[in-house]
Amino acid sequence: MARFGMIFGLTTRWNAGRHTDGEKMIGEILDLGVDHVELGYDLRIDLVPGVQTMLKAGKVKADSVHNFCPVPVGAPRGHPELFTLASSDPRVREGAVHHTSKTLRFAAGVGAKVVIVHAGNVEMPRISADLRALCEKGEQDSPQYGKLKLKLQVTREKKVGKQLDYLRQGIEQLLPVVAETGVKLALENLPTWEAMPTELEMEELCRQYAPQGLRYWHDIGHGQVRQNLGFINHERWIERLQPYLAGMHIHDVIPPAMDHVLPPHGQVNFGSLKRFAKGDIVRVIEPAPQTPGEVIVEALDLLRKAWA
Secondary structure, eight states: OOOSSOOOEEEGGGTGGGOSOHHHHHHHHHTTTOOEEEEOTTOOGGGHHHHHHHHHTTSOEEEEEESSOSOOTTOSSOOTTSSOTTOSOHHHHHHHHHHHHHHHHHHHHHTOSEEEEOOEEOSSOOOHHHHHHHHHTTOTTSHHHHHHHHHHHHHHHHHHHHHHHHHHHHHHHHHHHHHHHOOEEEEEOOSSSSEEOOHHHHHHHHHHHGGGTEEEEEEHHHHHHHHHTTSOOHHHHHHHHGGGEEEEEEOEEETTTEEEEOTTSSSOOGGGGHHHHOSSOEEEEOOOTTOOHHHHHHHHHHHHHHTO
């Protein structure tokens, strides 16, 4: 088990899909020189016994768990938005609270510090996809782009209010489980503008609920995409939300919006993020599942040097 220096974990999202035995899944990660993991949202129940064996043996440590984990019984596949706290459908919200509670208790059982949650999306046309398409054609300075971006922002502002109330209600229902388990509940930033919460909404929620265990989870790739699409200044918002930061998903971006590649194969200046990566936070490498192991090893070496 790593004892000194900056600790990096690797999400089991990378390899859960190609394993039927949890011990072998963890073993493949250990072979890369990584002994901390995030248990991902596609961790099936059949993989759990093997993971628990490796945890109990002290061969690996689970620092974080990504909602919903393990995959809920009856779900066709794992997905972080099977249920969402901000949905306008009360049955979906009820499912989100129920299954997030189960994930928090599972996380406590494996010794994790934090559960990462996707809060949901404002129920409106998905205009971010059109902005991305224009960016890919190099038209982010065009009048069409400006009009679409304004339409997106205005439409979202009109529709978000009620769903923010639903999100608050869901958080309040989960806070007793956070207190019971001692596991933090962290809302993740997502790459689209329809996603909830925005950085400003995140700040307001954390101010209200951080004393009871709500935290912010920063996805570096998602933050870079949000900047590339013209929504935010990435570094400025990490700095502003740093007091609430529980951890990071670490991956790179090929402009404008192809994420889950690893450094140095994208545009992110990881050296400039060093000041945010320090301290008692969880750092998780989050590559696409098809990423070769040697690319992960290369990224880890680069990050250890950049953030030493």
